[in-house]
Amino acid sequence: MSDTPRRALITGITGQDGSYLAELLLSKGYQVHGLIRRSSTFNTGRIDHLYQDPHDPEARLFLHYGDLTDASRLVTLIEKIHPDEVYHLAAQSHVRVSFDEPEFTGNTTGVGTTRLLEAIRMVGVDCRFYQASSSEMFGATPPPQNEDTPFYPRSPYGAAKVYGYWIARNYREGHNLFAVNGILFNHESPRRGETFVTRKIARAAARIARGEEKFVYLGNLDAIRDWGYAPEYVEGMWRMLQADEPTDYVLATGTAYTVRDFVQHCFAHVNLKWEDHVKFDESYLRPTEVDALIGDPAKAHDILGWKAQTMPDQLARIMVDHELGAMT
Numbered sequence: 001m002s003d004t005p006r007r008a009l010i011t012g013i014t015g016q017d018g019s020y021l022a023e024l025l026l027s028k029g030y031q032v033h034g035l036i037r038r039s040s041t042f043n044t045g046r047i048d049h050l051y052q053d054p055h056d057p058e059a060r061l062f063l064h065y066g067d068l069t070d071a072s073r074l075v076t077l078i079e080k081i082h083p084d085e086v087y088h089l090a091a092q093s094h095v096r097v098s099f100d101e102p103e104f105t106g107n108t109t110g111v112g113t114t115r116l117l118e119a120i121r122m123v124g125v126d127c128r129f130y131q132a133s134s135s136e137m138f139g140a141t142p143p144p145q146n147e148d149t150p151f152y153p154r155s156p157y158g159a160a161k162v163y164g165y166w167i168a169r170n171y172r173e174g175h176n177l178f179a180v181n182g183i184l185f186n187h188e189s190p191r192r193g194e195t196f197v198t199r200k201i202a203r204a205a206a207r208i209a210r211g212e213e214k215f216v217y218l219g220n221l222d223a224i225r226d227w228g229y230a231p232e233y234v235e236g237m238w239r240m241l242q243a244d245e246p247t248d249y250v251l252a253t254g255t256a257y258t259v260r261d262f263v264q265h266c267f268a269h270v271n272l273k274w275e276d277h278v279k280f281d282e283s284y285l286r287p288t289e290v291d292a293l294i295g296d297p298a299k300a301h302d303i304l305g306w307k308a309q310t311m312p313d314q315l316a317r318i319m320v321d322h323e324l325g326a327m328t
């Protein structure tokens, strides 16, 4: 065995999943390279605790400026890093926002995947590739959904992810790349972006319990989602790239909760009656909604030994407890 650490490139390292994955890979001895966007304010809050001075000879985390819309930069980065594994997590990942910015979402979430795959092919690096596919690709197709379920996306985001799914498969079949699609159902954590519904609810429940706010405004409470815990899902991503053969996997808990159920769990945890504090705002509705996503993760269990441990009621408590402990 060589002593040289394996090199991983994570796009989207500053996001929820990227931060947990960076922690996991560093704990496994990888040298981790992350793609970050230049911003006028710092956008590395989720990974600041992992920062290592690059002058330190022991440093194993390196950050590089780049953007999914900048093809030549992706080529120079792949050339420089020569990764063994690429985890492609970067995306405009907000479904509601994708209706406002459909072209941008297609350019980053969809075509951005092609730019990265093409950079890998042009440089000729022999690596394994993880594509962050999504249950949003199933859209209007009724649950339960597994790897064989037909796609019927209901948003520009979902459509862009279907494109990303097929382009990753095409590089697997056409260019012999070890490329896998992880079709992940919703997964959440205290690091979830504040405008996604679980974090928004958990944060509101804690703030209302502390007397800092009275109400939270939400859209559709009837949507059914299969909510898991993000740190467990990044372990699944890693296992997919360690498997003998490249194929596609669903990761999910297999449980069904409505948004209303999640609200109820969060508010009950702080001894509040949610009906007194939740108001409706139609601006949070989507032109086309995804009514029900419930995953069947049997294949990931059989081949990877992966199984979700944290169920949505426990997840709600974890997220509210974090908000209660957080400074305002």
Ligand code: NDP
Residues within 6 Å of the ligand: 011, 012, 013, 014, 015, 016, 017, 018, 035, 036, 037, 039, 043, 066, 067, 068, 069, 088, 089, 090, 091, 092, 093, 094, 108, 132, 133, 134, 135, 183, 184, 185, 186, 187, 188, 193
């Ligand atoms: P986040 O929204 O938390 O993170 C998205 C990441 O992508 C951020 O690091 C962001 O950078 C980066 N990014 C966005 N646009 C660009 C761009 N043009 N160039 C370079 N980087 C960019 O997403 P999650 O961590 O929740 O999700 C990770 C991936 O998994 C995404 O592709 C998402 O669509 C997909 N997914 C997520 C699921 C979930 O439930 N969380 C379920 C299924 C799929 P910055 O910090 O600068 O904004």
Ligand code: GDR
Residues within 6 Å of the ligand: 093, 094, 095, 096, 133, 134, 135, 136, 184, 185, 186, 187, 195, 196, 197, 198, 200, 217, 218, 219, 220, 221, 223, 224, 225, 259, 284, 285, 286, 289, 290
């Ligand atoms: P989703 O997550 O669209 O499933 O995409 P989100 O948390 O945004 O919405 C879940 C459901 O809650 C309903 N909802 C609201 N949503 C938001 N954001 N804000 C509200 O106020 C609100 N009120 C009700 C929504 O209509 C929806 O039905 C997430 C993202 O992480 C994607 O990148 C990922 O691919 C999918 O999960 C799987």
